[in-house]
Amino acid sequence: MDKIANIPAAPQSATAPASADSGTDLATLRAEIDRIDASMHALLMERGQIIDRLVAVKRSRGAEGGSAFRPAREASMMRRLVDRHRGILPLDTVEGIWRVIISTFTYVQAPYAVHADLASGEAAMRDASRFHFGFTVPFIGHMGASGVVAAVARSRGDLGLVPAFAAPSAGAWWTALEGEHAPKVIARLPFVERADHPAGLPVFCIAHPVTDGAVTEVEAWSLHVSGWNAQAARALAPLAEIIAVPDRGLDGAALLASIPVGGTVSLDAVLAALRASGASVRAAALVGSHASRYTHQPQG
Numbered sequence: 001m002d003k004i005a006n007i008p009a010a011p012q013s014a015t016a017p018a019s020a021d022s023g024t025d026l027a028t029l030r031a032e033i034d035r036i037d038a039s040m041h042a043l044l045m046e047r048g049q050i051i052d053r054l055v056a057v058k059r060s061r062g063a064e065g066g067s068a069f070r071p072a073r074e075a076s077m078m079r080r081l082v083d084r085h086r087g088i089l090p091l092d093t094v095e096g097i098w099r100v101i102i103s104t105f106t107y108v109q110a111p112y113a114v115h116a117d118l119a120s121g122e123a124a125m126r127d128a129s130r131f132h133f134g135f136t137v138p139f140i141g142h143m144g145a146s147g148v149v150a151a152v153a154r155s156r157g158d159l160g161l162v163p164a165f166a167a168p169s170a171g172a173w174w175t176a177l178e179g180e181h182a183p184k185v186i187a188r189l190p191f192v193e194r195a196d197h198p199a200g201l202p203v204f205c206i207a208h209p210v211t212d213g214a215v216t217e218v219e220a221w222s223l224h225v226s227g228w229n230a231q232a233a234r235a236l237a238p239l240a241e242i243i244a245v246p247d248r249g250l251d252g253a254a255l256l257a258s259i260p261v262g263g264t265v266s267l268d269a270v271l272a273a274l275r276a277s278g279a280s281v282r283a284a285a286l287v288g289s290h291a292s293r294y295t296h297q298p299q300g
């Protein structure tokens with residue numbers, strides 16, 4: 001390993017743009033590419049050694065088993081990566097490479113599977129899962145969000161992916177996250193959004209709650225509302241992102257409300273707006289949290 005890592009630095013001339021008449025021949029440039037590839041590979045292997053040490057430190061601190069996925073850390077890494085990226089390599093590629101690196105190093109720390117709800121369309125969900133978690137992590141499809149939540153609940157450290165929008169037949173799947181020991185929303189993907197994201201399906205990532213490394217920039221609240229009406233829906237729209245499905249038992253609706261923490265709108269403001277529009281809130285339960293949605297603004 002040390003031998004491989006010991007790669008001579010690039011000569012200054014090699015980093016300058018080459019023109020056809022610069023005298024630099026193809027063989028020299030290919031030697032540079034080989035040197036860089038070997039260097040990147042060595043760095044990945046070195047990253048693996050650091051992960052070994054990180055696992056030892058986590059164990060010595062009594063980290064519980066389960067998933068090694070740390071959403072706060074990953075959100076911050078992905079934001080920094082896309083913000084510093086420059087050059088001709090497409091951002092989608094850079095992001096995809098790092099998603100595979102991080103997710104696979106998460107997997108080698110503690111194997112996990114990704115359970116995905118395919119009911120709203122398999123292709124986009126499969127793309128999202130493979131983009132964010134790579135091909136080494138097993139992918140298990142389910143026809144419906146409730147199967148995903150149940151599989152995650154049964155597992156030690158598996159992740160679940162459910163569309164983060166009102167999917168026609170999904171029902172109020174988030175109510176299964178209400179119990180104290182139930183899985184919770186721990187992330188919303190993609191970490192970095194943009195209009196033409198190659199795996200841009202918005203998904204909630206569900207897992208047994210992480211005690212360290214959780215991110216609470218946006219809270220996900222399950223609300224049971226009776227007297228749900230069009231005025232209530234209009235009143236909430238500017239306050240919070242809402243998924244609402246009819247709840248016939250209550251003559252109302254079950255809502256999943258995503259409310260930014262420390263912002264201008266609080267849960268109380270959402271509840272007050274519901275009451276002011278004639279609805280009444282029967283129950284409210286925190287069913288998880290995730291990082292703020294982060295939109296990448298392309299340079300230039």
Ligand SMILES: O=C(O)C(=O)C[C@]1(C(=O)O)C=C[C@@H](O)C=C1
Pocket residue numbers: 054068069070071073074101102103105106109
């Ligand atoms: O930082 C950690 O706790 C890690 O486990 C390392 C690492 C990574 O490969 O960079 C892997 C998994 C986590 O989700 C975050 C980051």
